[in-house]
Amino acid sequence: MEITVRTFYEEGKELLQLGIEAGEAFLDNPISEISLNRPGLALAGFYQYFAQKRIQVIGLAESSYLKSMTSTERSRQLALMFKKKIPALVVTRNRRAPKDLCALSTRYRIPVLRSGMITGHFMNEATLLIERLTAPSMRLHGTMVDIMGVGVLIEGPPGIGKSEAALALIERGHSLVADDITVLRKDSDRAIVASSVEVTRYHMEIRGLGIIHVPSLFGVASMRRDTKLDLIVRLKRASVDDENDRSGLTPSFREVFGLSVPLLTLPVAAGRDLAHVIEVAARNQKLKDLGHDAAKELDEKLIAMLTRKRQTR
C-alpha cells in the first residue's frame, strides 16, 4: 500500500514531533519506498543507488556538512537532490530549515518537515510508523482473545456464541482483544497482529444485556490492545458432517496475507463448554508451536506397535 507524506505527517505529528517548515501544499506526494534515507553521499555529489523514493533525513552530520560548504555550493548540492523528486525532506533536532531549503521546497514542490527528535530515534520511530501505515490490513467478523499468549480468532455465524465464549474465557482469566470486529495487520513476514477498532475498544455486545465495558466489570487484565494471530477457531452448528478428521492428524490452515494460520473447526452442540474447548485448543497450539504434535506422536507409537505385531505374528 502506498501512502502520502500527508498521512505520514498526520499520523506521526505527535509521535515524531513533526512540524511543517515549507511546502505544505505538496503534502500529497507519495512515499513509494517504505524506508528512510540519510542523504550524506548524495550531498557529497554521489548519486549512484540514491534512494530517491524515500523520505530524506537531514541529521546533525548532514547539516554540519552542508554548513561547511559555501552557500552557492550548498544550494547547488541541495538542488541536485530535490531534482530527484524525493517525497519529502525532514530536518531533525528541531533545527529550522535554512532559507535556501525553503526556496527549493517551493521550486521543486517537495515539502520540508522538522522533527523535535534526535536523528537516531527519529529514524527508528519513523521507519516503524511507515511500516505500520503501509502494512496490509483488513477487518473481519470475529472475536479476538488472548489465551495465555496464544492469539485466537473466534469466527462463526451470528448468534452462535462467539461473544459468550469470549466472556467465559475472560472469566477464566484470559484477555479480550476485540469483540465482533477484528482488525488484522501484517506485521512482518512472520506475524499477523490483531487488534480492535479504536472506537469500540474495551466494549462488548452481549445479546440480552446490551453493550458492556469489559475492564470495568472484569478488571484491567481482561483486555489487551493487540496480540499475535496464532489460531483461528471457526464455530459451526453441529451436524452429521462433523466427523471430518476426528483424529487431529490433518491440520487445516487458512491463508491470511500469504501466511498459513492454523484453523480449527468446532461443532457447537447444546451443552458443550466452548470456552473450555477453545482454551484447550490454545494450549494444544502452544504445544505444537513447541514442536510437540500429540496426534502425530500417538500415531507414530501406534504404527510402530502394529508393525511389530504384524511381523511377529
Added chain:
Amino acid sequence: MTGGEIKTVEQEMTIKNRFGIHARPAALIVKTVSQFASDVTISREEMIASGKSIMGLLTLEGYQGAVLKVTAVGPDADEVIAALQDLVESKFFED
C-alpha cells in the same frame, strides 16, 4: 434406509493395509459409521470397541492380517457393514 426393521449383521474382516488400524483409519471408520443409523461395535479377541470411538478402536491393535469382528445393529445394518468392508478392502486408501 431408516424406519426399516432392526437387523443384526455380523461379519469378519481382515485388515489389509500395512500399518493397520492407526489413528487415520480409526478416524475413517468413525466417519463412516456416523453416516448410518445403526450401532456398530468392533471386536478382536476379547477386546471390544464402539465404531464411533477413535480411542476405543485404537486399543483393538488391528495390525495387518488381524481379523476384526464387526457387528451392526439397526435399520441399515447391511449398508454400514458393506461400507466398512469397502473401507477395509480399499486399505483405508493407504497402501
